Every structure is written in C-alpha cells, then in structure tokens.
Amino acid sequence: MSDYKEIIIDHYKNPRNMGELAGADKIIDEANSSCGDLIKIYVKMVDGKIKDMKWQGIGCAISTAGASMLSEKVTGMDKGDLNKFGEAGVVEMLGGEINAGRMKCATLAYRGLLKVFN
Numbered sequence: 001m002s003d004y005k006e007i008i009i010d011h012y013k014n015p016r017n018m019g020e021l022a023g024a025d026k027i028i029d030e031a032n033s034s035c036g037d038l039i040k041i042y043v044k045m046v047d048g049k050i051k052d053m054k055w056q057g058i059g060c061a062i063s064t065a066g067a068s069m070l071s072e073k074v075t076g077m078d079k080g081d082l083n084k085f086g087e088a089g090v091v092e093m094l095g096g097e098i099n100a101g102r103m104k105c106a107t108l109a110y111r112g113l114l115k116v117f118n
Contacts, residue, residue, distance in 0.1 A: 005095035017071035021054035030112030067109035079117040
C-alpha cells in the first residue's frame with residue numbers, strides 16, 4: 001500500500017462519515033462486482049441538494065478513501081453539481097492518478113451517489 005498517497009491512507013485508516021444516517025431520505029446500495037467492494041450510502045436531501053451523507057462499506061483502500069472523501073465534499077451539491085464534479089473530480093480528489101484497473105473502486109461511492117437523483 002506504500003504507493004498510495006498519504007491522503008488515501010489517512011481516509012482508509014480513519015474514514016469520515018462512516019455509519020448509518022438516521023432519517024435518511026435515500027439509501028443506495030452499490031457494488032463493484034469485479035472485486036467485491038460493497039457500499040451502502042445514506043443521504044438526507046433538502047430542496048434537491050445533498051444535506052448530509054453517511055456510508056457503510058467493505059472494500060479496498062481506494063474505494064474506502066473515495067467514499068470517505070466524497071462524503072465530505074458533496075454536502076450542498078445538487079444533481080448538476082454532482083454531474084459536473086464527475087469521475088474526473090473523484091480522480092483529482094484522490095490525488096490525480098488512478099490506474100484503469102482501480103477506476104471502479106475509486107468511483108464506487110460516486111456511482112452510488114448518482115442514483116440518489118434518479
């Protein structure tokens with residue numbers, strides 16, 4: 001794991017906003033079938049925007065760090081903001097370099113969050 005950036009290791013070891021969110025408006029399950037990572041996302045919405053996000057999951061350092069970092073970043077975002085942030089925003093947030101084989105891990109929480117607006 002030494003090739004991961006410090007921020008990824010920090011979020012993996014100390015994930016932010018992990019746990020259930022009482023009174024969540026939406027609960028989304030997302031899985032990465034290629035490696036077995038699983039995430040459950042809890043979101044509270046106000047006026048079409050994400051007011052709060054918590055999550056629970058089992059996964060690798062990249063998917064855990066991605067969910068943790070995203071949970072801090074998405075407060076106040078609406079569907080347009082989230083779409084604009086995109087997978088490129090996730091990669092940048094994680095330090096700018098994710099190899100193709102880890103992209104599904106990195107974007108697991110992001111793909112789940114997109115479903116909040118469906």
